[in-house]
Amino acid sequence: MAKILVIDDDVDICLMLCDVVEVIGHQAEYAKTLGKGVDMVLAGEYDVVLLDVNMPDGNGLEALQTIRSVARPPEVIIITGVGDPDSAELAIRNGAWDYIQKPLSSQKIILRLKRVLQYNDSLKSSSARAWAFSRQGIVGDSSKLNTCLDEIATASSSNGNVIILGETGTGKELLARTLHANSRRKEHKFVVVDCASLTETLVKSTLFGHERGAFTGADRSMEGLVKQADGGTLFLDEVGELSLESQKVFLRVLQEHSFRPIGGKSEVESDFRLISATHRDVDKMVCEKQFRQDLFYRLCAITIEVPPLRERPEDIEQLVTYFTNNLCRRYSIPPKEISPDFLEALYGYLWPGNVRELYNVVEAAVSTSNLEQQLCSQHLPTNIRIHAVRSSIKKDNDSGAGSTPDWPAVELPPFKQYRDGIRERAEKQYLGRLMEISRGSIKEACRISRLGRTHLYALLKKYNISKTGWSE
């Protein structure tokens, strides 16, 4: 099922397009302003965007490039009230798939959508065939994790610096290793720099190494991490923990890809690809001047966000099975079954420590269960069991089991008032557009709208609309 976003300030058009999309079996959402629409595109994954040109907060054509710049860009179909060959050309040049003119008929939209979705499908299957991406032990099949893996796969074919963002324990390092293992650099090293333990006194010697005799006790020369990553990948784990002084050191080596070992006489080169990871909000740190903006820009040519486990509970069962089997093998004990109540309890928990916490919980449960054949909720830590019981009671209460339903106290206007309000807004917008398209010609407006002259004049008067389409 494809996901389609409609961006149009006319709610009726949005609703009509969403209906059409749903009729052909896809999912639709809409935004009434350009700003909201662009935010939705940046935050979500859409296959197609139906984009209106004239929006109250800007011109759709100007947002095209932003929309097409996301990691998995949606195809964009421009919808416009007034056809203009120059804008159409500009739209196509900026990456639009198609350019269609109002009035819109369901048939017109369905035809265009089917064409673009067919094209997307053929693209996906050919790239899937062409690419044998190795998951490197990453378990889970939720759509959120798969999106993230798609981004890793795309990044592994390029050489840009990547930053992986996500809460602690979500698998950032595992994903960085997977990216490296799928890249052209896989025959070379993946070198981890633990930025949290990189003190200012250690930063230079750890990164750049030193020559023999460079300082007291340096009885041998030592290669630094940057040189070790030559040809491979340098992974800056917890990059948000770098002090400002260490950030300065990094910035230089990123700019030059060369450095001087302590006590060295000349610069040494290293061709590494940089991947960094952090659970911190680096954007905010930049605003608060805790992180250098110039360094941040260099780190994040490609940004990949790993979703927390609570947003992909579908992965829990696969992860639990995988961890349990591995642990049983490691402890040389027979494999264990997983009971439904064990899983149920895990689903009720929010996993602040994400996959790492899940692993620890499963490991503890496997030990506690000793030689029992099945993992049950009794083998789980008390805090998780309490959480599960609480959330199941809350669910029962929310679904109103055994009591009369509690209607939420939401204020709704009377039906007629609500309906008439929408109708008036829709009529007013329609007439404004109508007069704009017909360039003030009543004859043309009657032809397009199929309204009689008298009726049209009456409506224009009612909504105070002049023949040029502007409210007087």
Ligand SMILES: Nc1ncnc2c1ncn2[C@@H]1O[C@H](COP(=O)(O)OP(=O)(O)OP(=O)(O)O)[C@@H](O)[C@H]1O
């Ligand atoms: N999808 C997954 N499949 C299998 N194992 C996973 C998955 N995600 C994470 N793990 C495991 O969970 C543990 C934590 O993962 P990792 O260290 O990569 O997380 P992280 O986000 O880098 O954590 P931190 O921010 O604390 O450094 C590791 O043992 C890793 O192998």
